[in-house]
Amino acid sequence: MNARSLALQTMSIARVPGVAIVLVVLCATFGLTSPGFATPANIANILTQSTILLLLALPMTVIIMTEGLDLSMGAVLTFASIVFAVTVLTTGSPVLAFLAALTVGFCFGLWNGVLIAVLDIPPFITTLGTLGIAQGLSLLVTDGQSVVGIPHSIQSIYSGTVAGIPLPVIIAALAYCGTHTLLYHTRFGTYVFALGGNREALKVAGISVRGLLIRTYVFGGLMVGFAALLMTARLNSAHPTAGIGMEFDAIAAVAVGGTSFERGNGWLLGTLLGVIAVGVLRNGLNLLAVQSSAQVACIGALVIIALFIDGLRAEP
Amino acid sequence: MTAVPLFELRGISKGFPGIKALDDVSFELRAGEVHMLVGENGAGKSTLMKVLCGAYRADRGSFFHNGKPVTINDPAAARKFGIAVIFQDFTLVPYLDIAQNIFLGRELSGRLPGLIDRRRIHAEAKRVLEMIGFDIDTRILVHRLGVAQQQMVEIAKALSQDARILIMDEPTAALSDRETERLFAIVTRLKKNGVAITYISHRLSEVFAMGDRITVLRDGRKIASVLPAETTPDRLVTLMVGRPVDSTYTRPSRPAPGDMALEVKNLSGPSGLADINLNVRAGEIVGLSGLVGSGRTEVARAIFGADPISAGEIRLFGQLIDGSTEDSVRRGMALIPENRKTQGLALARSVADNIVLAGLGRLFPSGIYIPARAIKAARAIIEKLRITTPTPRRPVATLSGGNQQKVVVGKWLNADARFFIFDEPTRGIDVGAKAEIFRLLDGLVHNGAAVLMISSEQIEIVRICDRAYVMRDKRIVGELSRDDLTEANIVRLGTQQ
Numbered sequence: 001m002n003a004r005s006l007a008l009q010t011m012s013i014a015r016v017p018g019v020a021i022v023l024v025v026l027c028a029t030f031g032l033t034s035p036g037f038a039t040p041a042n043i044a045n046i047l048t049q050s051t052i053l054l055l056l057a058l059p060m061t062v063i064i065m066t067e068g069l070d071l072s073m074g075a076v077l078t079f080a081s082i083v084f085a086v087t088v089l090t091t092g093s094p095v096l097a098f099l100a101a102l103t104v105g106f107c108f109g110l111w112n113g114v115l116i117a118v119l120d121i122p123p124f125i126t127t128l129g130t131l132g133i134a135q136g137l138s139l140l141v142t143d144g145q146s147v148v149g150i151p152h153s154i155q156s157i158y159s160g161t162v163a164g165i166p167l168p169v170i171i172a173a174l175a176y177c178g179t180h181t182l183l184y185h186t187r188f189g190t191y192v193f194a195l196g197g198n199r200e201a202l203k204v205a206g207i208s209v210r211g212l213l214i215r216t217y218v219f220g221g222l223m224v225g226f227a228a229l230l231m232t233a234r235l236n237s238a239h240p241t242a243g244i245g246m247e248f249d250a251i252a253a254v255a256v257g258g259t260s261f262e263r264g265n266g267w268l269l270g271t272l273l274g275v276i277a278v279g280v281l282r283n284g285l286n287l288l289a290v291q292s293s294a295q296v297a298c299i300g301a302l303v304i305i306a307l308f309i310d311g312l313r314a315e316p
Numbered sequence: 317m318t319a320v321p322l323f324e325l326r327g328i329s330k331g332f333p334g335i336k337a338l339d340d341v342s343f344e345l346r347a348g349e350v351h352m353l354v355g356e357n358g359a360g361k362s363t364l365m366k367v368l369c370g371a372y373r374a375d376r377g378s379f380f381h382n383g384k385p386v387t388i389n390d391p392a393a394a395r396k397f398g399i400a401v402i403f404q405d406f407t408l409v410p411y412l413d414i415a416q417n418i419f420l421g422r423e424l425s426g427r428l429p430g431l432i433d434r435r436r437i438h439a440e441a442k443r444v445l446e447m448i449g450f451d452i453d454t455r456i457l458v459h460r461l462g463v464a465q466q467q468m469v470e471i472a473k474a475l476s477q478d479a480r481i482l483i484m485d486e487p488t489a490a491l492s493d494r495e496t497e498r499l500f501a502i503v504t505r506l507k508k509n510g511v512a513i514t515y516i517s518h519r520l521s522e523v524f525a526m527g528d529r530i531t532v533l534r535d536g537r538k539i540a541s542v543l544p545a546e547t548t549p550d551r552l553v554t555l556m557v558g559r560p561v562d563s564t565y566t567r568p569s570r571p572a573p574g575d576m577a578l579e580v581k582n583l584s585g586p587s588g589l590a591d592i593n594l595n596v597r598a599g600e601i602v603g604l605s606g607l608v609g610s611g612r613t614e615v616a617r618a619i620f621g622a623d624p625i626s627a628g629e630i631r632l633f634g635q636l637i638d639g640s641t642e643d644s645v646r647r648g649m650a651l652i653p654e655n656r657k658t659q660g661l662a663l664a665r666s667v668a669d670n671i672v673l674a675g676l677g678r679l680f681p682s683g684i685y686i687p688a689r690a691i692k693a694a695r696a697i698i699e700k701l702r703i704t705t706p707t708p709r710r711p712v713a714t715l716s717g718g719n720q721q722k723v724v725v726g727k728w729l730n731a732d733a734r735f736f737i738f739d740e741p742t743r744g745i746d747v748g749a750k751a752e753i754f755r756l757l758d759g760l761v762h763n764g765a766a767v768l769m770i771s772s773e774q775i776e777i778v779r780i781c782d783r784a785y786v787m788r789d790k791r792i793v794g795e796l797s798r799d800d801l802t803e804a805n806i807v808r809l810g811t812q813q
Contacts, residue, residue: 185431187423190416197409204407205421206392263459265411 018309019257019273022302026277030284037287044166048158050279051168052077052234055227056250057275058179058268059220061259064251065266066195066213068116068123070220072108072130074246078239079134080104080228085147085238094154101232102225108134109221113214131247138240147238158233168230175223180268188215196264245296252299253278256306277302320383322347322512323368323397323481328377330363337363338374339536345481345512350503352527353516356556356774356807359533361516365483368514369401370394398480402470402487410459415441417458418473444476448502464495471502481512488522489609500526518607520549520811534558553811557774557803570761570782574598576634577735577766578649580619583628587614588790592628594768596735601757601767603777603784606810611790612770613654616737619768620644620651632735645674650728652721654739654770660724661712668694668708670723674731697726701756718752725756736760738769742776754780774803786810 030037056073063070080101088097108130115126160167183189191212194202202209232238255261256277257270281302285295321344330338338360345351353361366372370391379386381397388394408417415438416423424440426433441454450468458466467487474482488496503513503526517523523530524544532539532555539555575598583592589611596602604612617623619630621641630637632647644651653660661670671694672679679693680686694708701722705715712723721741728736741753757767757780771777777784783797786809794809796802 181431185426185434187432190412190420190423190432193412193416194409194420197411198407201407201409201417201420204391207421263410265459 018306019270019277021309022256022306023273023277023280026280026284030280030287034284034287037284042283042287044169046276046279046283047172048166048168049283050275051172052227052230053246053249053253053278054172054272054275055175055223055230056246057253057257057271058175059216059223060247060250061254061257061266061268061271062179062183062192063123063216063220064254064259064261065192065264066216067262067264068213068216069127069251070112070217071124071127071247072112072134073220073224073250074243074248075131075134075138076105076108076221076224077228077231077243077246078241079108079138079141080225081232081238081242082138082141082147082240084228084232085150086141088150088154089147092151094151098229101228102222105221105223105225105228106218107221108224109218110214112221113217116217117210117213135240135244142238142240144240146240148236150232150236150238152236154233155236156233158230171230175226176268176272182219183266183268188212192216193264193266196262196266198264248296249278249299252303255303258306274306277306319346321345321380322382323399324380324383325364325368326378326380328364328367328374330367330372330374336536338367341377341533341536341538343368343514343531343538345514346529347480347510347512348507349512349528350507350526351512351514352523352530353514353533354518354520354523354530354552354556355533355539359556360536361533362485363536364533365401365485365514365516368394368481369399369483371401395477398478399483400474400477400479400481401483401485402467402474403485406466406470407473408458408466408469411457413455413457414445414452414461414469414472415454417469418444418454418476420473422477440476441472444472447475448472448505450502462495464491464498467491467495467499468502475506479511481514482506484513484515486516486518488517488519496522518811520552523552524549532556550808553804553807557807570601570758571599573600573782574764577632578619578768579631579634580615581629581631583615583618583625583630585614585618585623585625587611587618587623589614589618589625590791592618592792594785594792594795596766596768598734598764598766599761600783601761601769601781603781604768604770604787605772605774605777605784605806606787608772610787610810612787613739614790615787616651616739616768616770620649620737622651645731645733648732648734649737650674650725650731650733650735651737652724652728652739652741654743660727661720663713664711666709667698667703667705667712667715667723670712671697671708671726671730674727674733678731693730694726697730700729701726702752721753722756725760734765736765736767738767740770740772742771742773774806777801777806778803 036042056077060070060073083104084097084101087100088094091097112126112130115121116123158168162170183192191202191207195209195212199209231242235242253274254271257267257274259266259270278299281298282295285298323345325341325343328338328341341360341364343364353364355361363372367374370388370393373389379388386397409420412420418441419437423432424436438454445452445454448468448471450472452465458469461469487499491499506513515526527544529541529543530547530552531541532552534556539558576595577598578596580592580594584590592615604615606612614623618625621637621639621644625639632644632649635647637643637647662673668691672690679689691708698705698708703722703726704719712720715723757769761767769781778801781801783795784801784806785792786794786796786806788810796805
């Protein structure tokens with residue numbers, strides 16, 4: 001077989017279809033059933049609303065590639081958002097608040113990473129525990145109430161535009177390009193493939209597996225801290241249940257995008273498409289006035305269908 | 317040859333708890349020479365290579381590089397002398413491309429800080445691959461490559477580190493004939509470039525075709541170091557086995573074999589098994605011998621129904637079986653797997669729980685578990701097999717290896733099994749317990765059961781079995797019985813091409 005065509009095949013057949021087919025089918029379905037779907041305003045809306053999910057799904061891809069998982073993202077996102085809101089209310093400084101949110105993300109990422117890498121606790125258990133801790137802290141700090149009264153200037157981070165492009169879309173593009181560079185053009189990214197693919201190879205090459213794992217979860221935490229800024233700006237408040245279940249959407253987007261939970265087989269562009277597919281599905285169902293609990297069921301079905309299509313095409 | 321060797325090991329000893337893996341072994345590597353290392357399973361070949369590459373630290377002995385004494389305490393030290401190893405388990409990352417794999421951990425930096433220069437990595441990888449005459453797009457992900465191509469990538473990886481000494485552990489074990497030829501061409505080319513190569517092999521034809529020098533290990537000791545011209549395959553086998561080729565052992569007397577218990581005809585399977593024919597009669601212990609990787613375990617799994625088959629038929633007590641494990645168990649077949657800890661036992665559960673596990677349906681037809689009945693059934697088995705345990709309630713994990721093995725057998729006895737497949741029944745069991753296991757096998761066949769036993773230790777096959785099949789390259793290459801059933805014949809069939 002010609003080597004070049006083999007490389008192309010890797011790109012075209014084995015990977016794109018599942019998520020691409022799902023995305024095309026979703027767009028066609030909603031485009032035909034709801035007149036408001038295929039309008040420029042609505043498309044911009046879908047992309048804007050997908051930003052927060054993308055900020056979670058990008059590091060989730062990296063984490064899953066290491067055969068890990070982060071179930072705590074939604075809860076940490078919530079807590080970081082609350083810390084952001086409380087800080088901006090008490091100090092009046094959005095910059096300080098943003099740094100506080102990033103610090104929260106960093107600390108929880110470090111906590112997860114150390115437990116997983118050094119104490120060898122399975123990622124599922126570790127991050128499930130962290131989910132509980134972060135969720136509890138959120139309720140503790142807010143007493144179950146929303147934090148309101150944030151200056152309106154914060155809102156412009158979410159609603160503003162630059163040259164007609166929504167600011168969140170620009171942030172999403174930067175986050176995607178940054179993660180792409182990290183994954184495909186740095187040593188760290190190269191070793192992420194090896195973490196899930198063959199840890200022995202890393203050890204033989206004299207590279208610290210623990211350090212890599214910790215950095216992976218810290219990266220996730222920082223992205224969550226960043227997402228907290230956007231979420232607070234979007235809601236113009238912080239609410240102790242605002243981010244609940246976001247990790248489900250993120251894991252779903254990664255799975256729909258074709259990243260495997262084994263062997264370090266990850267695909268970042270697939271995650272981007274997966275995030276858009278989830279966004280399109282939610283948006284379309286909203287237009288059809290489907291209630292949000294039914295939407296969760298639809299996302300679950302989406303994951304299964306996309307993976308089923310991938311499974312049909314995978315080599316035996 | 318009088319020149320100073322490139323690298324030399326003298327008087328290397330290495331022990332592990334309970335065994336002496338290497339005992340005063342000396343070994344030398346000369347530039348441009350292929351040094352073959354042969355010996356039976358467990359002779360110490362891999363241990364010696366691991367000492368050489370720094371993975372193990374020798375208890376005693378010294379190293380010399382170009383005649384000067386040096387120390388090797390870790391892999392980094394070995395790398396400094398240009399020592400590179402290609403293990404049987406590759407150290408490749410499936411979803412990185414060829415170039416990234418070759419330079420894993422030694423990525424070339426790009427102009428921007430923190431970034432790697434992928435273009436230069438590909439160019440360098442291309443250059444290294446050209447050295448071994450392997451023309452392939454370096455952007456192909458490694459999981460798309462066949463075993464042989466992956467091996468080429470491993471070799472390229474070693475060479476890119478300026479390897480002057482290349483260690484290969486059974487490099488042809490997974491290769492086809494054509495791929496093997498290609499590997500030989502590369503080895504020849506490396507030799508010309510002055511690389512010292514040491515090569516562990518079980519294939520005698522290869523040893524004579526490629527070796528410039530042959531060292532035989534047995535039981536951790538160097539038995540001989542010879543030039544190929546000075547010896548013959550038969551003499552080499554004698555050296556490996558360590559006993560005169562015609563020596564035989566007396567097997568315990570057994571009743572004449574009864575009805576056919578297992579009959580396998582023209583079995584082939586996706587794991588590569590080709591045209592397997594074998595049979596086992598009631599009251600018989602039949603051995604399945606061959607090197608690790610020759611397909612013995614695959615045969616066992618196919619017969620048991622754990623792996624699918626693509627052709628052929630399997631009859632158990634005269635009846636065709638449908639190829640599912642449930643059906644096999646129901647008809648009285650038992651597979652006692654190689655790794656009893658992970659595949660045969662629930663270690664944390666009690667002896668009694670383990671014993672009744674495979675017979676739950678028969679013991680408790682109502683579906684309700686009655687502890688007293690389980691304990692009673694377990695006691696009967698414990699007595700029958702003489703399992704040493706203070707109480708049936710003791711967790712299996714606390715028992716000795718031999719007794720754990722008995723629990724596995726007891727489990728199947730309780731399920732009324734009459735045909736047993738044992739995969740390496742004595743692995744990890746001390747000598748005394750081995751004798752117990754053999755008595756157990758003997759007891760099983762005396763009571764009319766049939767046994768198929770896989771073992772890597774030829775001596776066991778010779779001592780225990782009435783007949784034996786020898787496998788090589790996923791095929792059965794011979795059947796030995798009576799006076800033909802000798803260690804030398806097993807080794808000869810299992811290694812020659």
